[in-house]
Amino acid sequence: MATLLPKLIAACAVALASAGMCVPAAAAGTTAAAKEKHPKAEKVLKAQARKKPSKKAKAAVAGVAVAGAATAAVVAADPLEVNEPDITDTKVTEYACELNNKVTIYTNETDDSHIALRWKHRLHRLSRVGTTTGALRFENPHWGLIWIGIPAKGILLDSKLNRQLANECKNAEQSAIVAAAPADAVKS
Template sequence: MKKYLFTLVIAAMAFAISNAQAHTGSSAPKKIVKKAAHHKAAPTANTGDEKEPDISKSLATDFHCELGNNVTIYKNAGDDKSIALRWHKKLHALERVGTTTGAIRFENRTLGLVWIGIPAKSMLLDSNKGQQLANECKTAEQMVAKPAAVPAIGLMATKS
């Protein structure tokens, strides 16, 4: 038994030494190539002369969001391509962007505002800064609590 153990230890050491020697061989030095820096286009500064959308004939929908934020969406009955969005007492025009997920998405690329609506909630994002401005935005109808699902009688079996 000792003979086999000794042979096994010697074989393992020989394998480790040969493996270590294979990795210590120096290869040709690698050339470091610096790539030209790709600069992002600077976002256009909001000069404040953005034309305010006309909301005189629009239907308003109020959204109440987390952290006490409020957003109001103004939509014309015949126009599903654009909306007006009131955020922090300022009115912004947003254009609809197609999605593959079924979510409703409107953007103002100049300001970086993105409004996304799904059946459960909506959210307002700032794509320039990469952050959420308002989340869990819901209308009064969406805030109404749905009754809890009642389990079927067969699922409420108790042990006696």
């Protein structure tokens, strides 16, 4: 990454210079120091002007343009991925997790392909991802959040840092089932 940055800057400078968007200080004639000419510097400048940009430099400039356009397209395509979702008219389910963590899920009856998840005082919109196991899996690739809901519990993961954020998350209904199970076992 460290070696790519100077190459990228040089490629951008070449692209701007070829487009006529930047003018060398000597051509502008703004200072007396710029009017002085050094023979070696003049040779180097002439050699650089004659040299065509390499294929790598052209690819780097094109890559930066494509990456910028792709980022703008993602933000323009789905602004709710970045901005907080609207949670009016939603069903609220609160989960108590281990280590005293709390997760709140907001679901809309008309839209089962998205949920809003509150984690650490921030609201995130997650989209459903299909699974072969039947578990409910929702992801937000922008923030790297993954919510996996199974009948016994829920888990919140951070895919960017590859770690669990909250585990053993249970809502009131799931906690009631766990509390009732030992009482039934004692009776038998």
